[in-house]
Amino acid sequence: xxxxxxxxxxxxxxxxxxxxxxxxxxxxxxxxxxxxxxxxxxxxxxxxxxxxxxxxxxxxxxxxxxxxxxxxxxxxxxxxxxxxxxxxxxxxxxxxxxxx
Numbered sequence: 001x002x003x004x005x006x007x008x009x010x011x012x013x014x015x016x017x018x019x020x021x022x023x024x025x026x027x028x029x030x031x032x033x034x035x036x037x038x039x040x041x042x043x044x045x046x047x048x049x050x051x052x053x054x055x056x057x058x059x060x061x062x063x064x065x066x067x068x069x070x071x072x073x074x075x076x077x078x079x080x081x082x083x084x085x086x087x088x089x090x091x092x093x094x095x096x097x098x099x100x
């Protein structure tokens with residue numbers, strides 16, 4: 001045995017046939033006892049999904065107005081896209097809430 005090798009980690013060749021001590025897994029998935037999510041989590045999921053839908057509609061409207069020059073001024077294009085995005089977000093929230 002050479003000096004300093006006893007502190008080195010064993011290679012695969014050294015550990016074949018030897019038993020390894022049990023190592024506790026750091027990752028432990030959490031399972032819920034009920035299939036239904038908590039009301040607060042469900043509401044947060046609903047709101048975040050509606051926000052994503054609304055922001056997507058806002059982005060698409062802004063790009064459409066910018067490319068086609070449907071609205072000649074930037075400020076009008078921004079205001080139109082904000083209005084459309086908020087409207088689509090509220091409609092998406094209402095439709096998703098109806099399905100619950």
